[in-house]
Amino acid sequence: xxxxxxxxxxxxxxxxxxxxxxxxxxxxxxxxxxxxxxxxxxxxxxxxxxxxxxxxxxxxxxxxxxxxxxxxxxxxxxxxxxxxxxxxxxxxxxxxxxxxxxxxxxxxxxxxxxxxxxxxxxxxxxxxxxxxxxxxxxxxxxxxxxxxxxxxxxxxxxxxxxxxxxxxxxxxxxxxxxxxxxxxxxxxxxxxxxxxxxxxxxxxxxxxxxxxxxxxxxxxxxxxxxxxxxxxxx
Numbered sequence: 001x002x003x004x005x006x007x008x009x010x011x012x013x014x015x016x017x018x019x020x021x022x023x024x025x026x027x028x029x030x031x032x033x034x035x036x037x038x039x040x041x042x043x044x045x046x047x048x049x050x051x052x053x054x055x056x057x058x059x060x061x062x063x064x065x066x067x068x069x070x071x072x073x074x075x076x077x078x079x080x081x082x083x084x085x086x087x088x089x090x091x092x093x094x095x096x097x098x099x100x101x102x103x104x105x106x107x108x109x110x111x112x113x114x115x116x117x118x119x120x121x122x123x124x125x126x127x128x129x130x131x132x133x134x135x136x137x138x139x140x141x142x143x144x145x146x147x148x149x150x151x152x153x154x155x156x157x158x159x160x161x162x163x164x165x166x167x168x169x170x171x172x173x174x175x176x177x178x179x180x181x182x183x184x185x186x187x188x189x190x191x192x193x194x195x196x197x198x199x200x201x202x203x204x205x206x207x208x209x210x211x212x213x214x215x216x217x218x219x220x221x222x223x224x225x226x227x228x229x230x231x232x233x234x
Contacts, residue, residue: 004044005045005072006072007069009077009188010049010078011053011054012053013050015220016048016050019227019228020039020048024040026039031068034060034061035050036065041231042231042232042233044234049065054184055160057187058076058187059190062187062191073136074192074199075202076184078220079220080181080182081181082180084210085208087179087180087208088211088213089208089213090149090205090222091150091152092149093151093180093202094200095137095155095156095202096154097129097130098156098157099126099129099155099178099186100186101126101175103123118171126176132199132201133198141153156180157182158181158183164209166209180203182201205219
């Protein structure tokens with residue numbers, strides 16, 4: 001990977017604080033309420049972006065980041081919840097693709113007929129799967145597989161939803177085939193596809209409602225350390 005300008009995103013402070021601390025020649029900029037931190041890691045220009053939470057924020061901040069800093073690649077990273085009982089806290093998911101798990105067409109129901117969420121069907125936006133750059137997938141999978149973490153490749157599920165119901169999580173996985181869920185990846189993938197910028201989503205599992213593994217946001221630090229080591233070595 002010879003890219004010289006890399007935009008790395010995280011939604012919350014704990015997902016970007018270590019990355020920022022490792023930047024040499026640090027410069028910060030706030031653009032329309034979104035914070036960006038530019039510096040050097042190894043021989044790479046790194047722009048760390050705090051996207052804020054949610055798909056709309058990640059879309060806006062990605063567009064601002066692309067137009068302002070002109071990155072060669074975009075990496076969306078941070079924590080996520082697992083959607084399989086075999087995936088555990090601390091495991092890493094390399095996104096081969098990303099889908100919107102919060103975009104549905106809802107069948108009509110009359111008064112007093114209630115709501116039947118398991119009958120909802122993915123709409124056009126959910127069916128438009130966004131794919132990662134294959135070279136980036138292979139590169140990060142090969143490098144992260146050398147760590148002490150179990151690494152998977154697969155589909156990232158993303159949308160403005162925090163699923164905590166066992167049956168709903170299983171239903172979502174069966175519908176989309178996603179390995180985890182987060183709230184920002186789909187915004188990044190959607191924006192990058194419009195600008196033809198190679199991108200990838202990388203997520204470390206912070207919790208698993210299926211196995212009652214409580215959320216541990218500190219796992220975000222583990223992923224940042226791994227990414228910094230990779231960036232220093234290329």
